[in-house]
Amino acid sequence: MDAMRDWFEALLREATTVLVGDEVLLMNASAEDSDFARFSQARVRQVGSVEQRELEVELVRGRRHAGACLTLTGAPGEDGPRVRRTVERLRERLGALPEDPYLLYNEQARADPGAASSERVAPARLPAAAEAVEAIQALAAGADLVGLYAAGRLARGFGNSLGQRNWYAARTFSFDWSLYHSADKAVKCDYAGATWEPEQLARRMDEARRKLAVLGRPAHKVPPGRYRVALAPAAVGELLRLLSWGGFGLKAQRTKQSPLLRLVEGAERLDPRVRLVEDTRAGTSPNFQEQGYLKPEAVALVDGGRAAGALVSPRSAREFGVETNGASAAEAPEALAMAPGDLPPEGLLERLGTGVWVGNLHYLNYSDLPACRTTGMTRFATFWVEGGEIRAPLSVMRFDETIYRVFGANLVGLTADSETLLSSDTYQRRSTGSVQAPGALVEDFAFTL
């Protein structure tokens, strides 16, 4: 049996018993049992375990609603009374709150309780955390490894008093690490998923050690200017993550704050080969959101280089008079995928010829949001390339460039394969997000400092 799910079901049942009249209860759970092992210099810096259970309770009466988020113990006998008290407290608050014209939640279950219910329990094979720590240290022997291993069970659940239930559970691991040569010269790596295969980790560690050897060469410096660049999938992924910050949500678009507003309004376009999709089917996130709406398998956001759609939360649906497509309140992609192109990835260096191979980008932000001009830094393994061969590591460079040039006029091509980049974010809880990105070859990429 799934103890997290039993806990959630028990709290939902208990809270439902205290509803009065036409009150409706929505509940969202986020639970995880996580092990974290932090490494520096291939030694353990901090190691420990965290058990956390979070529950969002939302009480709805007519068009009034009030919500609270609680951290709970995981023991239904102890948490149940607290949830009941919270429902009563929210009922008191409803009296002081106005009606909400934009309230919208999934009421499908009134007619058919099973209609919007869903379940996704991913299979997993993980080692005990202490075994993973031992394996990592054994493979890192003699290297300067720094990073984080995070693993364990996690679950997300939605339920309402109308009978709808949605459950997502997984046991996952994420090992996000770097091998350092010296100063800021390093190779960034990751290994994440639900099936731990020691030989996979060993292969990735060997590959990192091989790249590390190149970083020992004297660093090459280039003056600010425009360069032909090959962006590795991880670097493209960083650009896509930045675009996810306000780029695709309907509210940001309708209130003129989206960095892609000019694309949305037809004043700009991207290269016709650019296709972006919120690909929930291929992603690793739950397929439901806080008000109980299911996410479609895919939502096209950019197609043929033109805006094709937006992520619409229930609230925005009500505000702007359109249908929701199951976006969360933040209307940010959780499984953004860029379609691959036709450049053979193994020939990318050769196609680059002379220029810069960018392994990773770092600390991106908008330097002119309406123009979708972004700035950020190269980081980790970034190399100067001549005649299709890596010559030397490149000292870190700042770029300042518009997305309309990078994925528009200056895009030479996208690689024929793409990588799934699982999010290693652990702010408050372990992320379930992902990005799929191909590599890209871009002309005249502006380095400024």
Added chain:
Amino acid sequence: MLDTLARVFPQVAPKAEFCSLRYQSEANEALAVRQGVLQPPRLSEDAGAMVTVADGGGVGYAATADVSAAGLRRAAARALDWARRSAGRTLPGLAPPARPAPSGAFSSPVSEPWESVPLAAKVDLLREACARLKRDERIVDWSAGLWHTRGQTCYLDTAGARVQQSFAMLVPDLRAVAHAGGETVSRSLGGHGMARQGGLEVLDAVGFARAPERVAAEAVELLLAAQCPTGTMDLVLAPDQMILQIHESIGHPLELDRILGDERNYAGTSFVTLDMFGTYRYGSELLDVTFDPDVPGQLASYGFDDDGEPARREYLIRQGLLVRPLGGRLSQQRAGIPGVANARASGWNRPPIDRMANLNLEPGDLSLDALVGGVERGVYMETNCSWSIDDSRNKFQFGCEFGRRIEDGRLGAVVKKCNYRGISAEFWRGLTGVGDRSTFQVLGTPFCGKGEPNQLVRVGHATPACRFTGVSVFGGA
């Protein structure tokens, strides 16, 4: 809570060389009115504890929201297990250093408690502020918000430490977005930088009541403004941009865990090295920077850090000379140099690491008029809206919401899309003027991210306006 935990702690602490118990709770209420509509109001309550055990050369932690004796006992057993399994595998110098057992309490000053005003009245206050932001049809989105936090921490350890602290914080927010002719601009009340400890009296301290008309008018003014000029020139930064400049290019590079390499996989390293303390000229002689946990009402004031270490004011940079890093007692032990009490955790479920707390630039003797008066050609900028810096905290580029040209010592036309870039190691040496108390503001932000696993903490920055020379300034695309 401290008394309850103190009764339980001896029962749950395992037989080990060292054990600590850190309890942390927070209750939040966030209210916002956007375009006259109350956004879904949210309450949150979060509480739990972390037990840390050191034994036989290993250190481990376990965190749980079950703070009953049974729950803490399970966490202690798990932490002990990690300590034993990590023995022989850890970095050197992680055993908690001996010290006199700290004991004491801290409480945020509050003169007008959040709870003293009913919910409906707070919603009315926000409705009224929000309505005053809609001054022009070109304002297409506008909102007013308040985010209140009440928190408590307790720290106990087997060496006899006994600390309790309580906090109250308020984050006010006003925002107006103007749009016309394909151009969008935003103006806010200090970005996210107006956070302070206290109750509703914070609203007076940050000028919340009189701000909506100014925020709205400046949004429209920006819409019509020319772009920020491009070139190398003098730059005067207002306090609500200075806090970002201090944060990114002094605070983060001085964090001792970055210097020691712990953050290299995520937040990054530092251009500062251990041998630079006591000898390196960080900035001009006008630059005085302090770690100051004692400023009443500043966002990250406290009596003790999350390792229970008593906190006190220290100079980090004095007359431009780098003298001390931002490193807690464990990092100090590892590095062999003195630091400050800044081991902090974002919550009960994350272990303490070196963080900024209150990091302040001490005031000088120039009024704003005098700062501007010393500029022949330059730009004055307010309110951060874009930030990016390299992983060594050297090559930065920052953007501001609002700017004005400076010509012949006078503030001139408003300019938009204000950006500047530079290199930390050079930028602070170009500091040519530091504002006096009349320009000094106590500010702070709830959003500073760092650490693996990731942690978001609140940091305070108090600063005057400052003037820099020879800065690369530019506008939009």
